[in-house]
Amino acid sequence: MSRSDVENKAGVQRGPEPGFKRLKLTLAYCGTPWRGWQSQDGGGGVQDEINAAIRKATRIETRVQGSGRTDAGVHALAQAAHCDVPETVRMSGESWANALNACLPLTIRILSVEDTAPSFHARFDATGKTYRYRIWRPRMLSPFEADRAWHVYGPLDMDALRWCCEKLVGTHNFIRLSANRGDMPETQRRTLPDKTTRTIHRVDLRENGDVLELEFEGDGFLYKMVRLIVGSLLHVARGREPKEWFASLLNDSTGMQSNQTAPACGLYLVCVNYHS
Amino acid sequence: MSRSDVENKAGVQRGPEPGFKRLKLTLAYCGTPWRGWQSQDGGGGVQDEINAAIRKATRIETRVQGSGRTDAGVHALAQAAHCDVPETVRMSGESWANALNACLPLTIRILSVEDTAPSFHARFDATGKTYRYRIWRPRMLSPFEADRAWHVYGPLDMDALRWCCEKLVGTHNFIRLSANRGDMPETQRRTLPDKTTRTIHRVDLRENGDVLELEFEGDGFLYKMVRLIVGSLLHVARGREPKEWFASLLNDSTGMQSNQTAPACGLYLVCVNYHS
Structure with a gap:
């Protein structure tokens, strides 16, 4: 900092x-x-x-x-x-x-x-952000997508994915879907929910040819939060955990953090919102 | 070699x-x-x-x-x-x-x-190739296109471009639209038209959103030939030479070689054709 x-x-x-x-x-x-x-x-x-x-x-x-x-x-x-x-x-x-x-x-x-305005601050005045995550679906990753999408091949439970995306919308404590940046002791982070509570206004799930796109609009995002959300969503969509596991990451802040982090290469900061 | x-x-x-x-x-x-x-x-x-x-x-x-x-x-x-x-x-x-x-x-x-087949040879059996060239048209080059397209901003004379593309189709001596790979003395290259004559079967000019695409199908392409063709075509389209200059590159093999080479980053080998 x-x-x-x-x-x-x-x-x-x-x-x-x-x-x-x-x-x-x-x-x-x-x-x-x-x-x-x-x-x-x-x-x-x-x-x-x-x-x-x-x-x-x-x-x-x-x-x-x-x-x-x-x-x-x-x-x-x-x-x-x-x-x-x-x-x-x-x-x-x-x-x-x-x-x-x-x-x-x-x-x-x-x-x-x-x-x-002299008082404008790019970080503290931001009222929200939109992130997009791109997932490449075909068996073979295009050599032109290697650094621009996450390659996830195989069947996905789209119903479970949609269900989890709906659960995401709203205000939640994202302690289990974020990482510690090292600027705060983990014990403190764990016990101060206002530090880790954020509101997701919108989640869009789009199938666009070979690419599955997830878009998240929220009032703010914690360290690694989008990558942990996407990694955990896909963990469920691949059938490795039931959808209730994802819901519990949002509803019960006392459990283990998710260890499913989607790779950086698929993530795009779409825009930053400010008042007026 | x-x-x-x-x-x-x-x-x-x-x-x-x-x-x-x-x-x-x-x-x-x-x-x-x-x-x-x-x-x-x-x-x-x-x-x-x-x-x-x-x-x-x-x-x-x-x-x-x-x-x-x-x-x-x-x-x-x-x-x-x-x-x-x-x-x-x-x-x-x-x-x-x-x-x-x-x-x-x-x-x-x-x-x-x-x-x-044991006799198959990827190079000597090729009966033709298709190349595509991508040109990014908006004022600002997308940071995601930096290594994947040539940035050409400003008005283009599309009629002149189309006229030149039509002239390209057919059999020509491409001595003025190719470079010496260094495997043959230039004097020899200059005096052996069979070494530098190729046939272009098809030229497609497509406007696809922010991208102008040129596609060339031919029986073979000399060293730097596509990049010299595209560079010279755009030289005309930008109004720096009349379209007759481009035609003369094809029709009169005695003149100077073109020095208009489009950058490598916009060029894609689309496919290689073989008999059967």
């Missing part, structure tokens, strides 16, 4: 320094070559690449703040982020996007840049 | 050694991580990976022969190849494919393996 996140969590809602304005960035990336969203020692985080592109394009040193992390190999269709730049910089959003895209690897693209 | 190719070219149609039988392989690959089809010093050719997978799966040392090379970054939906294995090996085609796929990287997939 970065210093400014800590400050924010402590209630110090930090806006830009005097003389700076805040920009909102929307960006897409293919996660395959990257070590996730988060800055990494030695580089390789998408965040590192964006910071470097801003530095290269404008000589401005700033630090983009994302709406949240994505794991290594996870893709984004519209991740959101903010950063602060000197007020004296007069560039249209389109100029910003063009300048950054010219400095970024082709697997990371800035979709838009806009001026935003 | 490998030794056995030289022998074959010299008219010695070499079948398998005594006690060996010939297999035909059909395979797909995403070319992005590979240094092309051809075996490379230090590895990295798709051919190297297949030889290694056969060795690993069966302990048989053999050398697959492809229908032809593809450049680094070029993809294949159904490349063809052959290799010789001991007659004593009794494995169904499906077992072969499964065994090899288990030993291959996910970006290379064996689609089928079948017994074939």
Whole structure:
């Protein structure tokens, strides 16, 4: 967790320094070559690449703040982020996007840049997110899908899958369908349900040719939560556990965590929602 | 050119050694991580990976022969190849494919393996090939298309493009739309039209959402020929040369070679045709 996140969590809602304005960035990336969203020692985080592109394009040193992390190999269709730049910089959003895209690897693209309120925070103001998970169904995984879908071959109990998807909608304690990021003792995480309770507004299950797509819209997602949900759903759909096992993961927060994690390569952050 | 190719070219149609039988392989690959089809010093050719997978799966040392090379970054939906294995090996085609796929990287997939005539040769028996070229049209290149399409933004003269595509169909000397592989002095290549004459049976131009696809079916393609055809076609479509320039590349073999080469990442070998 970065210093400014800590400050924010402590209630110090930090806006830009005097003389700076805040920009909102929307960006897409293919996660395959990257070590996730988060800055990494030695580089390789998408965040590192964006910071470097801003530095290269404008000589401005700033630090983009994302709406949240994505794991290594996870893709984004519209991740959101903010950063602060000197007020004296007069560039249209389109100029910003063009300048950054010219400095970024082709697997990371800035979709838009806009001026935003000084109080806007990409992470703390997010009111929800949508994730999509792609599952490749035929016997043979296409070599063009190797890093973009999870290969699940064999019969699936679609009725059980639909039943579990319906159970997901609503507010649940996702302690058993999330992992500890290491920023909180597990005992504390276990005993503070408000830390691990989230609301899923919508689950869509779509069969689209060779691909089965699951889409989740919710007010927020814990670490590894979507991958644990999908892994556990497919565990049931493959007949390895009854659907009641999945329901108990949602209804009884005292049991064992699920150990069924779907691989990162099938996961896409579709969009991040904000008020207004 | 490998030794056995030289022998074959010299008219010695070499079948398998005594006690060996010939297999035909059909395979797909995403070319992005590979240094092309051809075996490379230090590895990295798709051919190297297949030889290694056969060795690993069966302990048989053999050398697959492809229908032809593809450049680094070029993809294949159904490349063809052959290799010789001991007659004593009794494995169904499906077992072969499964065994090899288990030993291959996910970006290379064996689609089928079948017994074939001892005289079959993936390269010399090929009666034609189909190539597809994908062009990404919107202003911004999707980060998921970076290695899978050529990004061409801006207006295209589709009428001129169609006119040129029609001119392509037929038999032409492609000396100005191909490159020297270095296996023949350029003076010799220039003066032997039978070396550089090929027939294009079909050209399809398809607008498919954000992607413009060009598909070429012909009796054979010279080194860099498809990429030079596409690069030159788009040069005209972007209004940088009149369509007569493209026609002259086909009709007058004495002029300068085209220097408009489309990038490898948009090119897909769709299939290889054989008699019967």
